[in-house]
Amino acid sequence: MIIVVTGPTASGKTKLSEILAKKYNGIIINADSMQVYKKLDIGTAKVKKEEMEDVPHYLFDICNPEDEYSVYDYQRDARKIIDENKNKTIILVGGTGLYIKAALFDYKFEEQEEKETYDDLTNEELYNMAKEKGYDIHINNRRRLINALNKKEQSNNKNDLLYDAVFIGLKPDRSILYEKINNRVDEMIKEGLINEVETLYKEYGNVKSLKSGIGYKEIIDYLDGEVTFETAVELIKKRSRHYAKRQFTWFNNQMDMKWFKTDYDNFDNTIKEVNNYLEKII
Numbered sequence: 090m091i092i093v094v095t096g097p098t099a100s101g102k103t104k105l106s107e108i109l110a111k112k113y114n115g116i117i118i119n120a121d122s123m124q125v126y127k128k129l130d131i132g133t134a135k136v137k138k139e140e141m142e143d144v145p146h147y148l149f150d151i152c153n154p155e156d157e158y159s160v161y162d163y164q165r166d167a168r169k170i171i172d173e174n175k176n177k178t179i180i181l182v183g184g185t186g187l188y189i190k191a192a193l194f195d196y197k198f199e200e201q202e203e204k205e206t207y208d209d210l211t212n213e214e215l216y217n218m219a220k221e222k223g224y225d226i227h228i229n230n231r232r233r234l235i236n237a238l239n240k241k242e243q244s245n246n247k248n249d250l251l252y253d254a255v256f257i258g259l260k261p262d263r264s265i266l267y268e269k270i271n272n273r274v275d276e277m278i279k280e281g282l283i284n285e286v287e288t289l290y291k292e293y294g295n296v297k298s299l300k301s302g303i304g305y306k307e308i309i310d311y312l313d314g315e316v317t318f319e320t321a322v323e324l325i326k327k328r329s330r331h332y333a334k335r336q337f338t339w340f341n342n343q344m345d346m347k348w349f350k351t352d353y354d355n356f357d358n359t360i361k362e363v364n365n366y367l368e369k370i371i
Contacts, residue, residue, distance in 0.1 A: 094182040096259035097333035099269045106182035110144045113178035119148040120183030132304035155296045167192035186339045195249040261351035
């Protein structure tokens, strides 16, 4: 059985996944496109070593920051781990919807022979087209938007599940979630996000992983003197909130999700509701 734990950033996915993995003596597979990279820890809110306890974790810290790691690579790696652990409960946790869909559904890709340049389209038009194809890419990342649109998807039915899976989504009250996101960004700054980004920037330059990650590109702009520190922090908060909103939309449209309210005041209530649901179907 595969239990997918997903939802927007700062919704409690990591905590719930660790609890479920211990309860069902399972393993955890990362489904966050930024947490595959080594050294990108604070800005990705990556699970800490002490939080892992004795639970096996896969597809965390598997790439160097300068490496190119695509959804195709993730599909290959995730399915290999799933197939090798069919006798175990697998917790697939993360907020990158396309990674989850590529891993679990009949989802195939093929490069188009001739690539379109889309020179006549705005970023907003490209973003809307990419979103319709199921991609979650920032509106300002024009190169990735064009690359996504140049991917030809071939599948018998990309909505067909290839594995026995149940989809758990955490859905906090939006106003509370946005407050949590803002607070999380402040905590990241206190934990040393500036130093983390500065160290990575000096060692690797403006590589793709840093250019595309919320929290990294804004701090790089600050380090380059393009924005003030206060502006950089506010941009991280704003873009994180917008990303959370896009995540809600994507999962609602793409997957048969069972949503549970995140009770930030007493997370045990959320855990109890999820456990009661799982016990009825597993």
